[in-house]
Amino acid sequence: MPPSYMGNNNQNAYNMSILDMSQRVSAIYTNGAFDTDYNINSYIKVRKVKFGPDNLRMMIIQPIYSPTVKKRCVLMSPGNDGAFGSWYTTNRYAIDFALRGYIVAYYENSGSVNPNLNGTSYNTRDYFINKVNSCMVAPYNTNKDKFFTSMFINLFISDAARKYVVSNSTSLKIDTTGLFLAGGSLGANTALFFGYGSNNNWSTNTYFNCVKNMLNYPGNISNNGVRCILSIGGGLPAPTEALGNIINSSDNIPSIHFSGAGDPVAHPNKSNILGPEIWGPLAYKSVYETNNIKHNVYLNCYGIHAFEAPSYDDIFTGLWYNSLPSNTISGNTNPPYNNTLTYTQVNNYVLSHLQNLSYYQYTEFQSYQALSTTANYFVAIINNSIPIDVLNYIRPTQLNNSPFYKYSIGQYTLEQAVLGYYSCESNQPICIFSGAHEYDNTAKNNINSTFIASDVCDILPDNYASVSYSLINENTTATSRIADINIEKNVSELTNIFEINIDKDENLIFTFTNELHSKECNINIFNILGERLYSKNIISIENVVENQIHLKDYLNNIPTGILICQVNIGGINKSIKFFHKTN
Structure with a gap:
């Protein structure tokens, strides 16, 4: 040529x-x-x-x-x-x-x-x-x-x-x-x-x-x-x-x-x-x-x-x-x-x-x-x-793949990057669940693959691929993000019943209508591998003080990275992805 x-x-x-x-x-x-x-x-x-x-x-x-x-x-x-x-x-x-x-x-x-x-x-x-x-x-x-x-x-x-x-x-x-x-x-x-x-x-x-x-x-x-x-x-x-x-x-x-x-x-x-x-x-x-x-x-x-x-x-x-x-x-x-x-x-x-x-x-x-x-x-x-x-x-010099780019800037662990890459390649539900399918346009433009020396770096745990990272409650959890999309498209009136948000201090904030005041609330935190890290059951959502929970109190021993918070109130699921940073 x-x-x-x-x-x-x-x-x-x-x-x-x-x-x-x-x-x-x-x-x-x-x-x-x-x-x-x-x-x-x-x-x-x-x-x-x-x-x-x-x-x-x-x-x-x-x-x-x-x-x-x-x-x-x-x-x-x-x-x-x-x-x-x-x-x-x-x-x-x-x-x-x-x-x-x-x-x-x-x-x-x-x-x-x-x-x-x-x-x-x-x-x-x-x-x-x-x-x-x-x-x-x-x-x-x-x-x-x-x-x-x-x-x-x-x-x-x-x-x-x-x-x-x-x-x-x-x-x-x-x-x-x-x-x-x-x-x-x-x-x-x-x-x-x-x-x-x-x-x-x-x-x-x-x-x-x-x-x-x-x-x-x-x-x-x-x-x-x-x-x-x-x-x-x-x-x-x-x-x-x-x-x-x-x-x-x-x-x-x-x-x-x-x-x-x-x-x-x-x-x-x-x-x-x-x-x-x-x-x-x-x-x-x-x-x-x-x-x-x-x-x-x-x-x-x-x-x-x-x-x-x-x-x-x-x-x-x-x-x-x-x-x-x-x-x-x-x-x-x-x-x-x-x-x-x-x-x-x-x-x-x-x-x-x-x-x-x-x-x-x-x-x-x-x-x-x-x-x-x-x-x-x-x-x-x-x-x-x-x-x-x-x-x-x-x-x-630059990372072109989105999960590995996120790993390079500290948002994913190496395991999360690997799982994100391979789960999306094989169209596994965890790809959607983890948000690994949400490709980063910054990474898309990183095309310099000139090798440079690196400090000693992490490698996957030994026998990594033989470890079973099964999703908790797979029928609902693995597809929860897909379910949310369907709800928004087909039953939009339900999306206004409650909303969740997580602020920069990792406070989970609830907004909900009166009809849910007495409903039971379940909160689960997953890592990108689908492993449940934290679970909390609240008999009645109205018992939550000031409608917020400080998640960071429960996640101090969890490594820095992307986490997924799933909230179920009255049988309705909401999921939100957030970046957790260890103190």
Whole structure:
């Protein structure tokens, strides 16, 4: 993408180039022929191949410059539910590495949902579930067992991918002494397990032996040539789990990690949402140090899964990657995939999707910075000048997503921001109840995602996503704000029966008509998680002195943040959201 198309802004041009080429990779995956080189522009060519006994797909993305010079190779696989047709996830990382001069061997793993190529109606994930089904019968059929089984499937797949790269290194011009493993989410778990688990003796492990027998992949597993591992939102089972000490003194491969402090899926410390207890880079830091394994960790204090801080995500317009067209900018998804974009095509695309492209840029620039840091780390390893082990706390200069913006200015806790973001994304009632759907237009215009150093910051509690934050009296409380809206629209005469307000001193003030004087009053205070913090029952509302209650007297031990006060008088609900500040 010429910078002139983007007002001579080089970074915006780079980000749009990533978008364009990622979409072309998706088009080649969907419609391109196997074993055919497609030059998608003057810098990059893409070839779709099959590898391994199960005819899995690999997209080989190669720089075109100096075609006779062997280049280092990044072996990369996508996250769970990953598909090469989804341009906006791992495709972006793969293209970025290729533009930095690496050959990228981008391959399927057992979490991929690409259609399988073995004449079945399954996608790749279901194909492998069916193939190793006998390994997951009682007592080995828990989520924990299934996760371990998938790890070993990916171990064999990764080994087959490395073998393909090595055996074809002459024609592909790959330097087999300069291999790097990378991935996000499940792809990160795959990279870490192949990098650190390849040399382990699994001969007595039940999961390994069953998967080995069902897959029947030839030869010994080897990570020869691997120089470093990149993990974006990944982790490994704790040493106390059934796989034991995956990382031990025989390992010497450095690793670089990027995690989000608000990631409930691949927690930067410890999480059991996936079945086994998974340790992220914070928990594994002491293991790396004990075994003298070089490592760098970058913790995004406002990041979610897998690493980047989220963009605006207005629930009425949707996520940017669902809102932007999935086809190429030019609309051409058929061979030869190398059409040159005109300024008019690009300008029309930008003008048609300007708002969502600003959110895309916010996310992509975070990815760009992480991969730039990673590339520098890789170069240092090749030059035998590995940086010292560090834990870096970082944050974007501005927060673009409303719940996280509110967290940054002290109105939400981290848990509230995470719950607000994910509950709205999945259309849960608590999104409306908490007011997380009320997006802040200030955040909408915060588009500077340049990373800056941060002080040590909070992370989600361990095993956060496995904790049940159920709403009290869910049938009424969770929908109380919706009910209020309906009342106002359909039964407006009831809204004048009573009103509530909360002043700056946190006094709950009642205004009600005579007909409610003798009615019972129930007061409940909830946090944004839906947990009841305070409850008070008043036999008759007329007994309230001066028609107000000083709530602050009851909330002194409650952390600063948004709270919801629900009042029921005579069977009529009113809710009000207010900002509570601890003394």
